[in-house]
Amino acid sequence: MSITSPEIGNGYLRQDGRIGLRNHVVALSTVALTDRVTERAVDHVPSALLLAPRWERGVRGRDASLQEHAVHAIANHPNTGAILAVTHDRRAADDLALALTNCGRPFEIVTLMGSGGYDTAIDIAVHALQRLTAQMQHTPRAPLRLADLTVALECGGSDASSATCANPAIGRFVDTLIAAGGTAIVSETAEFIGSDPVIHAQSESPSIAQAILACLEAEEAMMRADGTDYRGVNPTRENIEAGLSTLIEKTMGAVCKIGTSKFVGCLAFAQKPVSTGLYFMDTPFFSPVSLSGMVLSGAQVTLFAMGVYNPSGMPLAPTIKICGNPQTLSDWGAEIDVNVAGLIGGIVTLDMAAVAITDKLAALCAGSITHAERRGEGQLILPRTMPAL
Amino acid sequence: MKQTTQTIGERISLTVDPNDNVATLLDSAETLRRAAGMDISPAIPFGHKFALIPIPRGAQIIKYGVIIGTATADIAAGEHVHVHNIA
Numbered sequence: 007m008s009i010t011s012p013e014i015g016n017g018y019l020r021q022d023g024r025i026g027l028r029n030h031v032v033a034l035s036t037v038a039l040t041d042r043v044t045e046r047a048v049d050h051v052p053s054a055l056l057l058a059p060r061w062e063r064g065v066r067g068r069d070a071s072l073q074e075h076a077v078h079a080i081a082n083h084p085n086t087g088a089i090l091a092v093t094h095d096r097r098a099a100d101d102l103a104l105a106l107t108n109c110g111r112p113f114e115i116v117t118l119m120g121s122g123g124y125d126t127a128i129d130i131a132v133h134a135l136q137r138l139t140a141q142m143q144h145t146p147r148a149p150l151r152l153a154d155l156t157v158a159l160e161c162g163g164s165d166a167s168s169a170t171c172a173n174p175a176i177g178r179f180v181d182t183l184i185a186a187g188g189t190a191i192v193s194e195t196a197e198f199i200g201s202d203p204v205i206h207a208q209s210e211s212p213s214i215a216q217a218i219l220a221c222l223e224a225e226e227a228m229m230r231a232d233g234t235d236y237r238g239v240n241p242t243r244e245n246i247e248a249g250l251s252t253l254i255e256k257t258m259g260a261v262c263k264i265g266t267s268k269f270v271g272c273l274a275f276a277q278k279p280v281s282t283g284l285y286f287m288d289t290p291f292f293s294p295v296s297l298s299g300m301v302l303s304g305a306q307v308t309l310f311a312m313g314v315y316n317p318s319g320m321p322l323a324p325t326i327k328i329c330g331n332p333q334t335l336s337d338w339g340a341e342i343d344v345n346v347a348g349l350i351g352g353i354v355t356l357d358m359a360a361v362a363i364t365d366k367l368a369a370l371c372a373g374s375i376t377h378a379e380r381r382g383e384g385q386l387i388l389p390r391t392m393p394a395l
Numbered sequence: 396m397k398q399t400t401q402t403i404g405e406r407i408s409l410t411v412d413p414n415d416n417v418a419t420l421l422d423s424a425e426t427l428r429r430a431a432g433m434d435i436s437p438a439i440p441f442g443h444k445f446a447l448i449p450i451p452r453g454a455q456i457i458k459y460g461v462i463i464g465t466a467t468a469d470i471a472a473g474e475h476v477h478v479h480n481i482a
Binding site: 165200254259313332 | 419420421440441442443444456458459461462463464476477478481482
C-alpha cells in the first residue's frame with residue numbers, strides 16, 4: 007500500500023500480513039452448552055476476551071454455514087492473538103481442530119465432555135488460556151497505518167445530533183481513511199432505504215450500485231410482505247422520541263457517515279472485502295448484529311455514531327463511541343470516547359472532528375482502551391434466517 | 396451529501412437544505428423563538444422538527460433536500476412536525 011499512508015501507532019503483525027490493533031487471547035464458546043464453563047474459566051484469566059454467543063445446534067443451511075464461517079473469521083481476525091475454542095463433545099472438537107489448523111496463531115481446544123468433571127473442565131480451560139497468553143507474548147509488532155485498517159461504520163441511538171455531528175464527523179474521517187488506502191464498511195440495509203440517489207452517485211460502477219439497490223429492494227419487499235407498519239420498529243421508539251419521524255429521515259442522517267467516497271463493492275454478512283475502499287454490507291439493522299457482520303469480515307475497529315446512549319459493540323474490535331448530543335454528553339459522558347458537540351455551535355469544524363477520531367485511534371494503539379472495552383460491553387450475534395431443527 | 400449549517404443567535408444551529416420545509420431544533424425552543432422571530436412552540440424538544448412554512452395536508456415533507464414523508468394534517472409554520480402529523 008501507499009508509503010505515504012500515515013502511521014498511527016504500533017500494531018500486531020499476523021501471518022497473513024494483516025495488522026491487529028489488539029492482541030486478544032480469545033475464549034470462544036462454540037455452542038451454548040459450554041458458554042457458562044468458558045465464562046467461569048475467563049473469570050480466572052480476566053485478560054482473555056470472552057465470546058459466548060449462545061450458538062445453537064440444529065441450525066440449518068446458511069445459518070449453519072455462518073456459524074462455521076464465524077469460527078474461522080474469529081480465529082483469523084487481525085485482533086486475535088491466540089484462541090481457545092471450547093466445545094461440548096469430541097466430534098465437534100475434531101471439526102474445530104480442522105477449522106483452526108491453518109489460523110496462523112496459537113490455539114487450543116477444550117472439550118467439556120472429555121474433561122472428566124465440571125471443575126476439571128474449568129481447570130483445563132484456565133491452563134489453556136494461561137499457556138496461550140504466554141505464547142502470545144511473542145507476537146511480532148509492526149507499524150499500523152491507516153492503509154492497514156478496515157473500519158466498521160455504525161450508528162445507534164440515532165437522533166438529530168447524529169445527523170449533524172457524529173455521522174458527518176465520521177464521514178470526514180472516512181474521506182481521510184480511504185484517501186490513505188484504508189477500508190471502511192457500512193451496513194444496516196434497512197437504514198439505506200430511500201437513499202437511492204446517494205447509492206447511484208456514490209458507487210464506482212452501475213453494477214455495484216445495482217447490487218446495493220437489490221439489497222434495499224429485497225428489504226423493502228420483506229417489509230411489504232409482512233404487511234406491518236414498521237414505524238416503532240425502525241425508526242425505533244427511541245429514535246422517534248429523539249425526533250426522527252420516518253425511516254427515510256433516519257436514513258439520510260445515517261448515510262452521511264460514508265463521506266464522499268464511492269462504494270467499491272457490496273458484501274454479504276461477514277464477507278471479507280477483496281480490496282481496499284468503501285464497502286456496503288447487507289445486514290439486519292440491530293447494531294450488535296450488523297457490527298458482528300462487519301467485525302467478522304475483518305474490521306479492526308468500529309466508529310460508532312451515537313445520539314442517545316447505546317451500549318452496542320462487537321468486543322473483538324474496539325468501539326469508539328462518538329457523540330454530539332449535549333444531553334447525552336452530560337448524562338453519559340463517562341461512556342463517550344470522542345465528543346463532537348462543538349460542531350453544533352461551529353466551535354469545532356468537521357476537519358477537527360476527523361482529527362480527533364484519528365487521535366483516538368493513535369491513543370488506542372498506544373494502549374489506551376475504549377469505554378466499551380473498560381465496561382466489557384459488546385455482543386457477538388449472528389442473524390438467523392431459517393427455523394432450527 | 397451537502398449539509399448547510401445555519402447559525403441563529405449564539406449557538407443555535409439548524410441543518411437545512413435550501414429546499415427543506417422543515418428545520419431541526421438544536422437548542423431550546425425559547426431561545427430559537429427569540430432569535431428567529433418565529434412562533435415556535437416551546438414544547439418542541441431538542442432534535443425535533445418544526446415547519447418553516449405552512450404545509451397543507453397531503454404535501455411532502457422535505458428534509459436534507461429529500462422527501463422524508465407526507466403531511467397527514469395541515470401544519471402551520473413553526474408547528475411541531477413529527478409522527479402525529481406526518482407519515
